[in-house]
Amino acid sequence: MKKNQDIGKLLLRFTVGGLMIFHGIHKLIHGHDFIIQQLETAGLPKWMWVGVPIAEVVAPLAIILGIATKLSSLLIAFTMLMSLYLLYGWNLFQFSEVGALKIEANVFFLMGAICIMLLGSGKYSVYKGRTSLLK
Numbered sequence: 001m002k003k004n005q006d007i008g009k010l011l012l013r014f015t016v017g018g019l020m021i022f023h024g025i026h027k028l029i030h031g032h033d034f035i036i037q038q039l040e041t042a043g044l045p046k047w048m049w050v051g052v053p054i055a056e057v058v059a060p061l062a063i064i065l066g067i068a069t070k071l072s073s074l075l076i077a078f079t080m081l082m083s084l085y086l087l088y089g090w091n092l093f094q095f096s097e098v099g100a101l102k103i104e105a106n107v108f109f110l111m112g113a114i115c116i117m118l119l120g121s122g123k124y125s126v127y128k129g130r131t132s133l134l135k
Helices: 002-030 033-041 046-065 069-088 104-119
Strands: none
Touching (some): 002 046
16 A cells, blocks of 8 residues: 555646646746736745745755655645635636636646645655655
């Protein structure tokens, strides 16, 4: 049973990290102007955009590899909360033209990151140390 749990953790890490990293790469290629604009509109300091490449490129890569998994998951979860706040505010229950919630990708990444943070990296990870925050 433990082996299946470790494979499940690996698949969850690959899914969340593997899908999130494409968002970060897109922003690295096309710029962070939209993020900066959203921060300014919300009255937040625009230097906060610097956290986006860390949370959308570095953290997903660390999650995939199983290095600092809990800390990286925390960064992604925080980024998704900020994204929900900046993009939707209190209008969380808007539907797209196909009937899906517009926030579903954000919620998927948020909940996936929380699950990884709670479960840890599992057996199949690069980091094998004892420090629980880095597992």
